[in-house]
Amino acid sequence: MTSASEVDPEAIDYEHVPETDQSFENALANARDGRRLSVADGIELITTGTDREGIDPARKEAVLEAADRRRAEVVGEEVTFVANLNNNVTTACNTGCLFCNFKDTAHAFEADSGIDHPGFTKTPAESREIVAEALEMGISEVTSVSGLHPAFALNTEHHEILRAHDDPAREVNYKPPAAYATDPGTYREQLTAMSVGDVHLHSITPEEAAHAKRGTDWSYEDVYRELADAGLDSAPGTAAEILVDEVRDVICPGKIRTDDWVAAMEGAMAAGLDTTATIMYGHVENAAHRVEHLKVVRDLQDRTGGIREFVPLSFIHENTPLAEHGVVDSGASDAEDELLIAVSRLFLDNIDHVQSSWVKYGNEKGLKLLNCGADDFMGTILSEEITARAGGEFGQFRSVADYVEMIDAIGRVPVERSTDYRTRRRIDPHDPDAKPFGPTIGPRADGTPMLDDAGNPDGSSPAPADD
Numbered sequence: 067m068t069s070a071s072e073v074d075p076e077a078i079d080y081e082h083v084p085e086t087d088q089s090f091e092n093a094l095a096n097a098r099d100g101r102r103l104s105v106a107d108g109i110e111l112i113t114t115g116t117d118r119e120g121i122d123p124a125r126k127e128a129v130l131e132a133a134d135r136r137r138a139e140v141v142g143e144e145v146t147f148v149a150n151l152n153n154n155v156t157t158a159c160n161t162g163c164l165f166c167n168f169k170d171t172a173h174a175f176e177a178d179s180g181i182d183h184p185g186f187t188k189t190p191a192e193s194r195e196i197v198a199e200a201l202e203m204g205i206s207e208v209t210s211v212s213g214l215h216p217a218f219a220l221n222t223e224h225h226e227i228l229r230a231h232d233d234p235a236r237e238v239n240y241k242p243p244a245a246y247a248t249d250p251g252t253y254r255e256q257l258t259a260m261s262v263g264d265v266h267l268h269s270i271t272p273e274e275a276a277h278a279k280r281g282t283d284w285s286y287e288d289v290y291r292e293l294a295d296a297g298l299d300s301a302p303g304t305a306a307e308i309l310v311d312e313v314r315d316v317i318c319p320g321k322i323r324t325d326d327w328v329a330a331m332e333g334a335m336a337a338g339l340d341t342t343a344t345i346m347y348g349h350v351e352n353a354a355h356r357v358e359h360l361k362v363v364r365d366l367q368d369r370t371g372g373i374r375e376f377v378p379l380s381f382i383h384e385n386t387p388l389a390e391h392g393v394v395d396s397g398a399s400d401a402e403d404e405l406l407i408a409v410s411r412l413f414l415d416n417i418d419h420v421q422s423s424w425v426k427y428g429n430e431k432g433l434k435l436l437n438c439g440a441d442d443f444m445g446t447i448l449s450e451e452i453t454a455r456a457g458g459e460f461g462q463f464r465s466v467a468d469y470v471e472m473i474d475a476i477g478r479v480p481v482e483r484s485t486d487y488r489t490r491r492r493i494d495p496h497d498p499d500a501k502p503f504g505p506t507i508g509p510r511a512d513g514t515p516m517l518d519d520a521g522n523p524d525g526s527s528p529a530p531a532d533d
């Protein structure tokens with residue numbers, strides 16, 4: 067497998083390059099008039115014109131303004147967020163993506179490895195306890211994404227199929243749970259465990275679905291149906307990275323290819339699940355790749371209609387193999403982030419919601435992006451590991467009160483939403499009866515704040531001692 071030390075950024079020779087026979091002015095007129103954008107239009111807008119070097123500030127403002135106006139037409143002035151928990155099950159993963167510092171080599175997790183490592187694996191019982199506790203705090207959603215642990219199988223039948231291979235470790239990346247210090251259980255068991263009460267369970271990325279069917283002839287739809295039966299409600303469209311294979315060949319040669327990612331998403335939607343779609347940008351890809359990616363997502367949505375939000379993930383570079391080996395020395399610039407959000411809004415004319423992720427951008431830029439085409443501000447999450455391990459520094463949670471204050475400060479309307487956006491609660495920041503602000507949509511949510519001022523679960527601090 068390629069390691070980052072073998073990637074020479076100077077030697078990457080891409081077939082897709084940001085050259086077009088379109089003009090910036092024509093592309094902008096198409097965007098303003100609401101015509102469906104071509105890839106050439108998208109490239110002109112995201113580069114502020116291929117006729118000149120660098121980003122032109124006046125042209126950039128014109129693109130951001132067109133996107134902000136489109137956002138207002140499509141979804142109005144509401145800014146949504148979800149009261150959710152991230153519960154990632156394991157960091158054990160051998161896939162070796164060069165942008166990822168979440169994973170730890172799975173070998174270190176073996177019972178007799180003797181290797182000290184910073185990773186974790188939770189049992190289904192542990193996952194259940196964590197979700198149950200957060201449910202009491204008022205969450206309505208659990209998001210769970212994990213490393214591709216070699217002992218993970220869909221269910222007991224899958225374990226038998228994997229075990230029957232001559233050399234399971236080499237052929238199908240499988241080792242039995244008994245080899246590991248902690249047994250993650252099956253995907254079915256983990257989802258059953260996390261599906262507490264009526265919480266919305268958002269889990270199993272296309273890459274995880276591929277892992278949950280490895281070594282079998284099952285379809286993605288079969289896998290997602292089985293998991294829906296265990297309690298899965300919707301699937302996160304991460305693992306998308308850049309949906310152009312020449313970029314995947316560089317940053318994630320061990321991952322499924324673009325057509326397989328699309329097939330997994332179609333399988334999830336055929337099984338009746340909603341999905342989201344993501345892009346992870348700001349590493350070795352160029353502007354043409356970003357727009358080609360948007361085209362893959364728009365085509366998929368034309369066929370399915372099941373993608374409810376688009377989530378741009380700006381690459382956090384610091385502690386990743388790509389940065390450690392000098393392949394990249396930064397992520398995207400502020401202007402690139404703004405244009406990515408704006409062109410996503412304009413290009414994806416069939417997806418209503420574009421997320422601004424405070425995990426990636428922080429509060430200040432995150433709020434700015436809500437004026438560049440985005441309308442959703444992510445979730446409370448309560449725990450964050452992927453970005454933090456890569457060097458991100460924007461923390462582990464936002465409270466409902468944080469959301470109300472921030473969204474009000476930019477003159478928009480704070481709205482707590484369910485994962486599928488079908489349930490919404492508008493919050494009046496100036497209504498004294500609405501204070502203190504807590505979630506109300508989750509099955510156990512009664513408006514009590516989830517966190518106290520110190521960021522601890524509200525009610526968890528010990529009562530002051532009597533004197």
Ligand SMILES: C[S@@+](CC[C@H](N)C(=O)[O-])C[C@H]1O[C@@H](n2cnc3c(N)ncnc32)[C@H](O)[C@@H]1O
Pocket residue numbers: 159165166167168211212213214271272273274304305306307344345346379380381382383386452453456
């Ligand atoms: C860490 S993986 C976990 C789930 C599963 N292993 C997978 O790959 O689908 C989830 C997503 O996190 C994102 N991610 C990982 N490292 C990142 C980084 N350094 N900066 C931004 N996003 C990152 C990628 O888009 C990736 O698909």
Ligand SMILES: Nc1c(NC[C@H](O)[C@H](O)[C@H](O)CO)[nH]c(=O)[nH]c1=O
Pocket residue numbers: 152209377379421423424425426444445447450451452453454
């Ligand atoms: N739930 C969302 C997250 N969660 C944080 C992730 O676990 C992760 O840290 C990272 O975003 C992976 O790249 N992040 C979002 O950006 N949006 C969400 O809706």
Ligand SMILES: N[C@@H](Cc1ccc(O)cc1)C(=O)O
Pocket residue numbers: 209211268301302303304342343344377452
């Ligand atoms: N929550 C978003 C995006 C996301 C989820 C998990 C992650 O680890 C990263 C991003 C989704 O539904 O897809």
Ligand code: SF4
Pocket residue numbers: 159160161162163166167168169212213214273
């Ligand atoms: S992005 Fe996912 S598959 Fe790739 S190394 Fe990280 S955890 Fe593993």
